Amino acid sequence: MIEIQDLRYRYGEKEVIKGISTSINDGEIVGIIGKAGSGKTTFLNLLSGAIRDFAGDILINKRPLQSFSRKERLKHIGHSIQSLPENSEEMLFTFILLARLPFKKLFNPFSDYDIQIVEEAIEAFELTPYRDESLGCLSDGILKKAMLAFAFSRRSSILLLDNPTSDLDIHTLSLLHKAIHRYVMGGERTVILALNDLSFIFQTADRVILLQEGHLEMVEEPLKIDIEIIREYFDPDVFLSKNIYNGRPNIHFFPEN
Amino acid sequence: MAIRDNIALRSLLLIILLVLSVLINIVALHIPYERAALYLLAALLYGLLTKPTVTPRLRIGYLQTGAAAGSTLAIFFVLRFITSHISMIIIATLLSFMIINAFSKALHRRRDQCTVGIIINAVVIIFFVFFLLSDSAFHLAELAPLVMGYGLHLAENLYGILVLAILVLLLLYLSLEFSYELSLHAQGSAYFETTGWSYRLFHRGVGFLGDLLFTVIFLLIGWLGGIGPYLGKSRPDNFKTDLLRFICIMIYIQILVAIAACGEPIFIIAIAPVMTYALYYRTQRRGE
Numbered sequence: 185m186i187e188i189q190d191l192r193y194r195y196g197e198k199e200v201i202k203g204i205s206t207s208i209n210d211g212e213i214v215g216i217i218g219k220a221g222s223g224k225t226t227f228l229n230l231l232s233g234a235i236r237d238f239a240g241d242i243l244i245n246k247r248p249l250q251s252f253s254r255k256e257r258l259k260h261i262g263h264s265i266q267s268l269p270e271n272s273e274e275m276l277f278t279f280i281l282l283a284r285l286p287f288k289k290l291f292n293p294f295s296d297y298d299i300q301i302v303e304e305a306i307e308a309f310e311l312t313p314y315r316d317e318s319l320g321c322l323s324d325g326i327l328k329k330a331m332l333a334f335a336f337s338r339r340s341s342i343l344l345l346d347n348p349t350s351d352l353d354i355h356t357l358s359l360l361h362k363a364i365h366r367y368v369m370g371g372e373r374t375v376i377l378a379l380n381d382l383s384f385i386f387q388t389a390d391r392v393i394l395l396q397e398g399h400l401e402m403v404e405e406p407l408k409i410d411i412e413i414i415r416e417y418f419d420p421d422v423f424l425s426k427n428i429y430n431g432r433p434n435i436h437f438f439p440e441n
Numbered sequence: 442m443a444i445r446d447n448i449a450l451r452s453l454l455l456i457i458l459l460v461l462s463v464l465i466n467i468v469a470l471h472i473p474y475e476r477a478a479l480y481l482l483a484a485l486l487y488g489l490l491t492k493p494t495v496t497p498r499l500r501i502g503y504l505q506t507g508a509a510a511g512s513t514l515a516i517f518f519v520l521r522f523i524t525s526h527i528s529m530i531i532i533a534t535l536l537s538f539m540i541i542n543a544f545s546k547a548l549h550r551r552r553d554q555c556t557v558g559i560i561i562n563a564v565v566i567i568f569f570v571f572f573l574l575s576d577s578a579f580h581l582a583e584l585a586p587l588v589m590g591y592g593l594h595l596a597e598n599l600y601g602i603l604v605l606a607i608l609v610l611l612l613l614y615l616s617l618e619f620s621y622e623l624s625l626h627a628q629g630s631a632y633f634e635t636t637g638w639s640y641r642l643f644h645r646g647v648g649f650l651g652d653l654l655f656t657v658i659f660l661l662i663g664w665l666g667g668i669g670p671y672l673g674k675s676r677p678d679n680f681k682t683d684l685l686r687f688i689c690i691m692i693y694i695q696i697l698v699a700i701a702a703c704g705e706p707i708f709i710i711a712i713a714p715v716m717t718y719a720l721y722y723r724t725q726r727r728g729e
Binding site: 253254255257258259262265266267269270271273274278279281282283285286288291294334338 | 621625627632634
């Protein structure tokens with residue numbers, strides 16, 4: 185469980201996170217939404233421990249985040265990587281296997297469990313035909329899937345995904361949706377996503393945290409998000425429809441005419 | 442199946458070619474067998490060090506970066522004006538490699554690295570031409586031991602071969618044992634730091650070790666190396682392609698040794714850059 189108490193962070197003169205208090209349960213999928221510049225990525229970076237000079241408390245299972253050693257923190261909290269892998273000669277399977285390196289004992293090979301996790305991630309993102317290809321031979325879309333498979337292969341108890349849907353086609357979005365749900369299925373792991381794709385987050389998340397200019401404006405289930413909230417915090421010229429299977433909102437633009 | 446797609450057949454043909462080239466050098470050209478063995482071991486060490494996973498940012502050879510020319514100049518200066526003590530030679534070579542490699546890596550783009558290398562090479566050539574014209578006591582042949590591997594004669598005994606063999610085995614063991622750590626390091630800081638280790642520290646450690654080993658290699662094979670980064674880059678890094686790379690480097694060195702034995706060692710100062718620049722332009726054209 186993650187408990188956040190009066191979290192504040194200042195970047196230079198500007199306070200970018202302004203007293204956020206909330207809690208996130210194990211097994212939950214939480215989406216962080218807000219306009220550009222609302223503090224979504226900073227909030228994720230604070231939760232990952234990458235930023236340490238904050239005020240307030242972040243408790244992971246009642247233990248302050250600052251008390252985690254760097255290695256402990258990285259084993260507990262996985263953060264998706266935005267930058268492209270630099271060595272294009274690497275084979276896709278080996279690249280994803282590298283996500284398991286923090287769990288490998290020195291002078292020992294990777295365990296069968298590590299291999300199994302990587303095989304599952306490759307299967308989940310439909311990368312099997314490319315497993316022996318070098319990264320340089322892959323298209324941008326496939327490479328993006330490989331990077332997601334890398335993040336999911338960490339199997340950390342808290343997985344932070346920053347804008348994971350950018351550049352993904354609809355089929356990959358569907359794979360990502362399924363992978364996120366499978367990831368938290370046992371009830372022990374948590375996924376926190378920060379993204380601008382509101383429809384995806386409403387279909388995927390159990391709860392949504394809305395940020396505006398560093399303030400926490402609301403924590404709500406997607407089913408309770410209505411058009412007034414979207415118009416107030418995002419754009420007045422949109423309308424909502426409900427997914428006929430689960431009643432969750434989808435966002436649409438009005439036609440031009 | 443074409444020969445180029447059949448790695449086993451290619452390996453076999455290359456091994457036969459390697460054995461033939463070594464035999465020709467030893468039997469027909471009277472290269473001492475210790476020297477031939479050292480060239481083979483040094484080539485193996487060089488092949489290991491230029492593996493894409495071990496030195497991922499090594500995009501061009503040391504003849505193209507200008508490190509070879511810079512080191513030759515540094516050794517020449519030390520020998521002529523300071524001392525012939527091997528420790529000073531090693532320090533001068535190491536410093537040359539560290540400075541030129543740091544500058545080259547900072548440029549990122551292969552073409553820019555090569556352009557700077559051409560400038561360094563041109564400056565060094567102009568210096569030696571100027572020296573040749575102004576100092577009648579200086580002959581280009583003085584550079585021959587530097588070109589063929591200055592430290593080679595020091596290691597030309599059983600002890601030297603043993604030390605080099607241990608170094609090669611140690612590097613081979615370390616590169617296999619830490620292959621995943623090196624692979625993750627090759628993917629950049631964001632990926633490497635998921636392990637909790639300091640990327641900067643690891644990067645600097647690997648970089649220094651690389652410069653040190655390149656110094657050893659340069660002192661052993663001089664201008665005979667420099668092709669490692671151009672071989673096997675387009676294929677995934679695995680044992681079969683590694684083997685092919687090692688054999689190709691060994692054959693290349695044996696050919697240059699044969700040329701030096703038939704003609705003059707100083708010819709290598711012209712032939713090796715031509716051959717490596719040709720390989721550079723070939724890989725550049727293929728976008729590797």
